[in-house]
Amino acid sequence: MALSLPVQSHEPGLVPALERRKPKNLVEAVREGSVAASAGLCVGDRVLSVNGAPLRDIVDWRFHTAGEQIELAFEREGDRRFVILDKGYDEDLGLSFADDLFDNIHICKNKCVFCFLYQQPKGLRPSLYIKDDDYRLSFLHGNYVTLTNLKEGELDRICEQKLSPMFVSIHATDPIVRGKMLGRKQPEPVLPILNRLADAGIQIHGQVVLCPGYNDGEHLEQTVAELADLNPEARGTYGGVVSLAVVPIGITQFRERLAPVTVVSPGYSSTILDWAETQRERFRRTLGSRFLFFSDEFYLGAKRDVPPRSHYEGFPQLEDGVGLVRLFLDDLEKVARKLPRSLSAPRSYTIVTGESAAPLLTRFAEVMSRVEGLSVNVCVVHNFFFEGNITVAGLLVGKDIVRVVSEHPEAGETIILPSVMMRDGENVFLDEMTLPQVEQQLGKRVIAVERTPSAAAAAMLGDESVVLQVR
Incomplete structure (x- = not known):
């Protein structure tokens, strides 16, 4: 039930320890x-x-x-x-x-102007400071990589073993602009390596972290145009850049002694979405694909409805926050059709979320409250920990949840929150608070569920629910 935010966790101080691991x-x-x-x-x-x-x-x-x-x-x-x-x-x-990598993880050597690591406080769990830029994790898990640390033998391996698709952080095709974005002292061309991958039959999903004043305007137009020329349809090959996601820069209150950056405003989002639509119409005619996708944050910021399911063409950039809202809304429609009319005993729930997803969860609460005997409301938690423009549920910490929910006047008997707030496989928040600790401080039962209406509805309805499954 949270909207994803592209987060790159980097901490140079942990590099030696990682390189020594067995x-x-x-x-x-x-x-x-x-x-x-x-x-x-x-x-x-x-x-x-x-x-x-x-x-x-x-x-x-x-x-x-x-x-x-x-x-x-x-x-x-x-x-x-x-x-x-x-x-x-x-x-x-x-x-x-025990691990997908038998040797050491490949460490990022860049100092990107938008890097989330440099905007984190000290004292968080070590995994949040890992500065990875490993092509193998790109192939295995969809992690975005810049390819700036790629050795010739590794490039040969990608081509020989057909490690496709690859997810590449491009940001700009102009070598000077890209070098500046990545914090490099020299230009960083990306088109030659993308062409080589494409020639080897590797499909590529590209990413642009949009930083107003750095890689927008004519630079973005150039980037989109040159990457579209690398699309398989344009090249007449299997390999190439099959999709491009654009996501906004995220800024926290811990952005100290870093290059000045500008956040994406609602008006900016609206203008660039209009521009993107004209590009997509052209690509549909020339490439048979929309090719260019903007993350959900742009639509939410501009207060626009997200496109229909067909727009996302199979959701190739879902992990970059492109299409999560659409999946949520489609799932909500299915849930609404399968709800029971009433419950055998009254129940009350409060859903915890961040500011970005508040409108979505409010709609979900309204749908669920149609069930007689079921009371559902939403508690929107401001991110006091990170501040800045960080409003996604996945970056909320335990202390902020306790702070806000404890003052929520209509808190239900049970609190429901998305499991994306916690470490994979563990009930631990970013600030090291555990789920039991949150329960204890709130004096209420707290349940973590997957970020879908189906999962939340099943948790609320329990034995009285029908099978709620996304198809």
Whole structure:
């Protein structure tokens, strides 16, 4: 139920520690009945190579284990061992690893003018300061990378192993403008490497963090035009830039001793959305695709309705906050059609969200309150921790939630908040407060759910709900 904000977490002080970390090519699980289980592989074994090829990450593992006969070298309790495995082509061996990367994460060497890390306070959990710029995480998880630290051998590997799609932080195609955006001392051309990737059949999703006064105006027009020329339809190839997302810069109160930047205003958002629409109409005619997508923040800031589902063409830039609102609204329509008329006993809930998503959650609360016996209201939490223009729910901290909800006059028996506020797999907020601590201080039950109306409705209705599932 939160709107995503592109956040790049970077902290130079943690780089040495990351570079010293031990490899994580340890077997974490062995699937019962698998080829690996039959061969006697065990949890805790350290896989060293496949057919003599060393393994840097899970990508190497998948690439080298695709064949029908595998010679696997591994280490168990200090002893080096070998086993030959026969399997079907592309059959999974049945091993899971503790980490996707078996060596060190590739660290970002840039000092971007919009970097979120430099706008964070000290004392947050270490993972929020990791300065990653790793092409493997781009392929595996959709992380955006600048490619400025890419070595020739790594570029060859992307092309050879067909690591597609890649998600690339472009920001500007003008080398001088891009170099300035990335905080580099020299120009940083991006078109040559994009062309090489495209020639190798790699599809690319591009990103522009829009910073008024830096890469907007004629620079943005140039960037969009030159990247559109790299679209597969324009090139007549499979590879190329298939989509481009534009997101606004985020600013916090901790932006000290950094280059001055300007936030995207509501009027600015409205003007640039008008411009974008003319570009998309042209691209639909020439490329058969809208190609250019602006994040939800622009529509919310301009107080405009988001486009229909068809506009997003499969939502290729969802992790950049492009289309989350549309998915929310479509899901809400499905929820509204499946609600029961009444509950067997009255219940009351308060939904916690940030300022950006407040209108959406208010609509959701109105729909849910149609159920007789169900009372739902919304508590909008201002981000006192980060301040600036940070208004998304995903960056709210536990202390701010307690501060605002405790003063909310209509707080329900149960508080519902989106799980995106907390660390993956853990009930811990950005400020290290835990969900139980928030519960204790509020004196209320607190439930974390996925950020969809279906998930929130299921949590509220419990046994009296029908199956609420997005199709």
